[in-house]
Amino acid sequence: MGNKLRLRFNISYPGFALDVDLELPGRGITALFGHSGSGKTTCLRAVAGLERAADGYLEVNGEVWQDGGKGTFVPTHRRALGYVFQEASLFSHLSVRDNLNYGLKRSAAKAQGVRFEQAVEWLDIAALLGRRPEHLSGGERQRVAIARALLSKPRLLLFDEPLAALDLKRKAEILPYLERLHDTLDIPMLYVSHSPDEVARLADHLVLLAEGKAVASGPLQETLARIDLPAVFADDAGVVIDAVIGGHDDNDHLSRLDFAGGTIYVSRQAKPLGRNVRCRIHARDVSLNLEHMDNSSILNIIRANVVAVADTDNPANVLVRLDAAGTPLLARITRRSLQHLAIRPGVGLWAQIKAVALLG
Amino acid sequence: MLSEVDIAALLLTLKVAGIATVLLLIFGTPIAWWLVRTPSRWKGVVNALVALPLVLPPTVLGFYLLVLMGPYGPVGRFTAEVGLGTLPFTFGGVIVASVLYSLPFVVQPLQTAFAAIGERPLEVAATLRAGPLDTFFSVVVPLARPGFMTATVLGFAHTVGEFGVVLMVGGNIPGKTRVVSVQIYNHVEAMEYAQAHGLAACLLAFSFVVLLLLYGVNPKPGRRYGQ
Numbered sequence: 001m002g003n004k005l006r007l008r009f010n011i012s013y014p015g016f017a018l019d020v021d022l023e024l025p026g027r028g029i030t031a032l033f034g035h036s037g038s039g040k041t042t043c044l045r046a047v048a049g050l051e052r053a054a055d056g057y058l059e060v061n062g063e064v065w066q067d068g069g070k071g072t073f074v075p076t077h078r079r080a081l082g083y084v085f086q087e088a089s090l091f092s093h094l095s096v097r098d099n100l101n102y103g104l105k106r107s108a109a110k111a112q113g114v115r116f117e118q119a120v121e122w123l124d125i126a127a128l129l130g131r132r133p134e135h136l137s138g139g140e141r142q143r144v145a146i147a148r149a150l151l152s153k154p155r156l157l158l159f160d161e162p163l164a165a166l167d168l169k170r171k172a173e174i175l176p177y178l179e180r181l182h183d184t185l186d187i188p189m190l191y192v193s194h195s196p197d198e199v200a201r202l203a204d205h206l207v208l209l210a211e212g213k214a215v216a217s218g219p220l221q222e223t224l225a226r227i228d229l230p231a232v233f234a235d236d237a238g239v240v241i242d243a244v245i246g247g248h249d250d251n252d253h254l255s256r257l258d259f260a261g262g263t264i265y266v267s268r269q270a271k272p273l274g275r276n277v278r279c280r281i282h283a284r285d286v287s288l289n290l291e292h293m294d295n296s297s298i299l300n301i302i303r304a305n306v307v308a309v310a311d312t313d314n315p316a317n318v319l320v321r322l323d324a325a326g327t328p329l330l331a332r333i334t335r336r337s338l339q340h341l342a343i344r345p346g347v348g349l350w351a352q353i354k355a356v357a358l359l360g
Numbered sequence: 361m362l363s364e365v366d367i368a369a370l371l372l373t374l375k376v377a378g379i380a381t382v383l384l385l386i387f388g389t390p391i392a393w394w395l396v397r398t399p400s401r402w403k404g405v406v407n408a409l410v411a412l413p414l415v416l417p418p419t420v421l422g423f424y425l426l427v428l429m430g431p432y433g434p435v436g437r438f439t440a441e442v443g444l445g446t447l448p449f450t451f452g453g454v455i456v457a458s459v460l461y462s463l464p465f466v467v468q469p470l471q472t473a474f475a476a477i478g479e480r481p482l483e484v485a486a487t488l489r490a491g492p493l494d495t496f497f498s499v500v501v502p503l504a505r506p507g508f509m510t511a512t513v514l515g516f517a518h519t520v521g522e523f524g525v526v527l528m529v530g531g532n533i534p535g536k537t538r539v540v541s542v543q544i545y546n547h548v549e550a551m552e553y554a555q556a557h558g559l560a561a562c563l564l565a566f567s568f569v570v571l572l573l574l575y576g577v578n579p580k581p582g583r584r585y586g587q
Contacts, residue, residue, distance in 0.1 A: 050483050076486035077495075083487035089480060093502040102498070103488035152488050 003027065005156070005188055006059040009046045018042045018053070018212040024205060026061045029182050029189045031199040031220070034209035040192045043209065044158050047190060048083050049076040060156050061188070079156075080111065082149030086161045088141045090133035096144050097129040103152030113153030122184070123147040123177055139170035143177060150181075157181075157189040163198060171198075178202055179360050196236040200224070200280045201359040225328030227310035227321045237312075237319060238282035239330050240359070245275045254299075257356075261324030264300040266356050278359045283319055285355040286331035290341055292350050300353040304329055306345050309338065322351055362558050368535055369543035370562065376451075376539060377519040380458040384466040384515045385508070387459065392470035393496070411464045418461065422528025425457050429529070447529075454530040454537050458519045466515040473507020474500065510574060517570045521563070 003026030011018045018039040024030045032040040045051035047058060049065065052073065058066040060081075065074045082103075090099050104116060120126050123143040133141060142162055149157060162178075163171045175198070182189070182202060193199055199206060199220075206223040208216040216229050223229075225239050246258035248268060255269040257277060264279075271277065292301060304322035312319050318338050322329040329351055333343075343349070362370070395407060413421055428435045429447040436446045447453035477500060485495040501508070523541040530537030532546065540559050547556035 048487060050486070075491075076483070077489050077491050081487060083484075085480070085484065089484045091481065091484070091499060091503075093499075093505075102485075102490075106489035106494070148488070158487075 003061055004059075005030075005061070005190075006057065007043075007047060008055075008057040009043065009053040010055040011042060011046060011051060011053040016042075016212060018046070020209070020212075020214045022207060022214055022217055024188070024190075024207070024217070026188050027186055028204035029191050029202050030205040030207060031203035032190060032192045032207050032209055033194065033196075033199050035194060037211075038209040039212040040194075040209045041160055042212075044160050044190055044192050047156070048081055048158055049074065049079055063155070080108070080152075080154055082152050082154035082157045084142070084145050084149050084157070084159045084162045087165045088133065088138070089145055090136075090141055090148070092133050094133075095129070096125065096131050096133065096136070099133065099144060100129075100148050100151055103148050107151070107153040111153040114150045116151060119147040119150045122150075122180060137170070138166050139173045142166065142170075142174055146177065146181070150185075155187055157185070157187060159189065159191045159193075161192050161194070163195070164193075175201060176360065200238075200240050201278065221328060225321060225330055227308055227319045227330065235284070236282065237330055237332065238280055238285075239328055240278060240280050241327060242276060242278050245269060245271050245273050245277060247273065259327055261304070261327030261329070262302045264302070264353060264356055266358060269358070280357045280359055281329065281353055282355065282357070283330035283332040285353060286322075286329060287352045287354065288320065288331050288333055288337070288341065288343065289350045289352055290347075293352070296352065298352045298354060300356065302329070302351045302353065304349065304351045306343055306347045306349065308345055309343065324351065362562075363555065365534060366543060366555060366559055369538050369540050369559070372535065372537075373520055373539040373541075376454055376458055377516050379455055380462060380519045381466075381512060381516045383455070383459050384462055384519075385512065388463060388466035388470060388511065388515070391463075392467045393474055393500075395467070395471055396474040410467050413461050414464050418522065418524025419528055421461060422457065422525040425453075425460070425525070425529050429453060429456070449529075449531045449533060449537065451530075451536050454526055454539070457525045457529040458522060461522055461525045462515050462518045465518045466511040469507050469510040469514060470504065473504035473510075476507075477503045513570055513574050517567060520566065 005024040005026060007024070008021040009018055016039070020043055032043060034040045042051055046053050046056060053068070055068040056066050057068060058064070064072060065079050066072060091102065094102065100116065100119070107113065120129070123146055125140070125143055125147055128136060128140055128144065136144065146162070163174055166174065179202065191202060203220045206218065206220045207214055208223070208229065216223050216226060221240055221242070241259050243257035243259035243264070245255055246263060247256040249256070250268070253268040254265045255267070257264050257266060257279065266279070269277070302324050304324040307321040307323050310319045312332065316334055317332055318335050320331045320333060320343060322331060331351060391406070391410065395403060426448050427433050429439070430436045431440065431446050440446055447456055481499050481503060482495055485499045490498060521541065523545070526537060526539055527542055532538050532542055540563060544556050544559045547553070547559070
């Protein structure tokens with residue numbers, strides 16, 4: 001029992017094998033991140049029962065869906081899950097309304113779930129109900145597909161790169177809806193992606209997959225700040241910080257974000273005080289200084305201690321893991337600077353943050 | 361213009377074709393679905409068997425059916441045993457022969473239509489709690505509708521047009537097995553060209569209208585799922 005997902009799969013194909021054994025949180029978004037061919041989609045399909053692992057175990061918040069040892073395998077249509085596929089998966093012979101009703105009609109009547117009107121409102125698709133799928137844009141189709149998955153009263157939501165087939169503009173259009181689901185729903189979601197931006201923005205927990213194996217699994221902030229992993233996001237290496245809007249300065253058009261390790265200023269946000277925000281700081285946007293620079297144009301300077309140093313893909317650069325009163329930070333600096341400043345674990349210094357990206 | 365016997369032949373033909381088409385859809389649909397979905401190594405064998413009537417002379421098919429369903433054939437013995445009598449030279453025999461003869465014309469369009477649907481809609485349906493049978497009727501049948509149209513029209517039209525098999529298995533019994541194509545043959549044998557013309561023109565017009573429907577009403581048989 002318990003509020004968690006337990007999954008263990010062992011699937012072999014010619015030239016590829018998936019071999020994972022994970023314990024994931026029973027709520028919030030867990031991102032399965034990896035390059036194409038890393039096995040993330042296979043893993044998701046195995047969770048859905050669309051792929052059958054001869055040897056596997058799957059437990060969703062206390063309910064066993066697969067147990068290879070006992071020969072238990074609940075077929076996909078008896079699993080209370082919602083699946084959003086990468087490309088348009090709406091039934092072309094049904095209207096949007098009938099697509100939504102398809103899963104709703106077939107879900108267990110007594111199961112707790114989202115009401116039709118609620119899903120329609122959340123995903124803003126009231127105007128589309130009478131249309132046929134071929135008359136929808138790519139983004140609209142995905143919104144309908146998400147609503148349809150919600151309406152089947154899932155106890156687990158699975159997303160297989162739902163934004164991958166969309167252009168940047170459409171992606172930006174869907175992300176807020178996914179964030180809303182994240183804030184509203186109490187069920188676990190598995191989100192397959194190869195986009196660091198999506199992962200940084202949406203995920204609470206991160207699983208890194210490479211060549212069919214889970215290389216790392218842990219809370220997002222912690223996992224992103226790990227430098228022992230082979231180039232997590234490569235050039236996009238960086239940390240995610242959950243902060244609170246602590247103040248607005250209307251003279252300078254700035255907003256102050258407070259987090260455990262200090263404060264950072266960003267351009268004025270139209271969000272109320274106390275609102276939680278998530279921001280991302282790329283390692284390449286952080287430089288290090290042994291002294292506090294009072295005469296710097298850089299606004300955000302944070303006191304931190306060096307925890308560890310690691311190599312990067314580029315031999316000229318190193319990645320420095322910092323600790324700012326409990327909040328991990330990453331800085332990418334040159335090897336020459338590392339030696340020049342004698343930076344090593346334990347050294348206290350100032351991290352200068354050149355850019356902060358607010359997510360959502 | 362058309363004599364009473366001619367009209368009886370026409371009506372019999374429509375009856376045979378109608379019943380045969382219903383049976384063809386009932387039997388052809390699971391065969392086509394199985395052929396598309398199965399990983400079995402017997403798939404090739406079944407495919408070849410279903411397609412045989414396309415290449416066999418109808419007399420060959422008719423001959424073997426006659427032997428099989430006759431009083432000394434295994435099928436004939438079975439039907440006699442269960443009290444159905446023997447099928448050759450009966451209406452039932454013509455129906456059985458017609459179904460076998462037209463089977464590829466129904467199975468093949470269905471196979472093409474089922475294959476075009478692909479795996480994804482079936483997976484989507486499963487993730488929305490639809491069991492296999494539910495998925496077949498709520499997703500596969502509607503998506504394969506153009507294929508069903510083609511199969512129905514071709515199966516019906518092909519049964520209307522058959523001659524050799526009916527002659528071999530059914531003979532030439534008025535009201536029971538004498539269908540239009542056989543009746544035309546009778547007229548020509550008897551040098552009654554005017555009467556032969558009347559029936560032949562009916563079949564010609566019918567076939568043309570059927571094909572027109574097929575190509576005119578159904579212009580995009582390959583409309584793919586999700587596009």
